[in-house]
Amino acid sequence: MGYETIKLEREGKVGILSFNRPQALNALNTQMAREILAALEELEQDDEIFAAVLTAEGEKAFCVGADLKERKDMSKQEMKKQRELFVKAFTAVAMFKKPLVAAVNGYALGGGCEFALACDFIVASEKAVFGLPEVGLAIIPGGGGTQLLPRLIGRARAKELIFTGRRIDAREAYRLGLVNYVVLPEELRKKTMEIMAEIVQNGPIALQQAKRAINYGLELDLHTALALEAECYNVCLATEDRDEGLRAFNEKRKPVYKNR
Structure with a gap:
């Protein structure tokens, strides 16, 4: 299958799914959600793929959440349908049956942060920035953030980050236990693939x-x-x-x- 908003690669036994809307900071739109679902299904059905990486094209952002420009002209009904699709995409990442590691460079905000949280663990570059700013738009994290973040860093710290909408850098994310590794941006793929090589040598x-x-x-x-x-x-x-x-x-x- 051809993809326009994501890129799907295979490197040995590792599948690499990359968000591919760098001109829009990899914001999640309707087509991207559909393609994420299709790509994850493709990787799950491929017996040659033992594990996968979720990452992004571009230097500025992993994913900045929902594409609000797409939403501005939507009716309430259209927005509800899109929301249902987005929930399916977030759930597919969280429920992916094979090991799935996030490699994050740049902004991981809102839904982008939630995609990373839904993975098994995160490798971050020093340029990574994490945040769940939804309350500033009078909504709440709706891609699993209110459930995943407390399970990862504890209830009180998660409440503080969600209630304030504060952004944190990679070093602070590491200190809180949100990410497993922090590396130079140019070392992100290399470090991630070294870890994946350790994983996929196993059954x-x-x-x-x-x-x-x-x-x-x-x-x-x-x-x-x-x-x-x-x-x-x-x-x-x-x-x-x-x-x-x-x-x-x-x-x-x-x-x-x-x-x-």
Whole structure:
């Protein structure tokens, strides 16, 4: 499928989805939301892709949230339909079954910040700026921000950032635990792909089940969460990849996993 507002690449076992509206600071419009959904589905269905990166084209912004210029002439009904589509796009990022890492350079504001938060973790350049400024427009974060940010940095700190709409730089984001790494802008892709190389050398089904166990288990009581972990483990146990991993260990070689 051809894409206009995003770019989809494959580098070995890694899919790279880039927002591609740099002239608009990668603001999210209707077409971009549709293409994000299509690209994520494409990557989920591709057995050769073990994990993915969400990033952006351009030097100024990862994504500055919704394209308000597109919205200015919309009717209430049109805006409601667009909003439903946007929620699907945010949810698709949050529920992507394979590991998904955000590589953020420049502004990640509003929905852009929420896209990054919905990923498994964030690698940021020193030029990254994060913020959820929605209350300044008399709305609230609606792409998962009110739920994802407190889970990541704690309730009180998240409330402060959301209530004030304050922007924070990459170093402050690192201090708060919002991002895992801060690197020079020119090192962002290299660092991200080094991490991805570590991830995709492992069993793809195991990666998916580990993500499932963590994401769902954290919302459960410990007893139920341990039962979920056991279920996820058993999924891995029944795979050919698990047999290959065991053979490779005993034969003192690197395993060749095939996602089955």
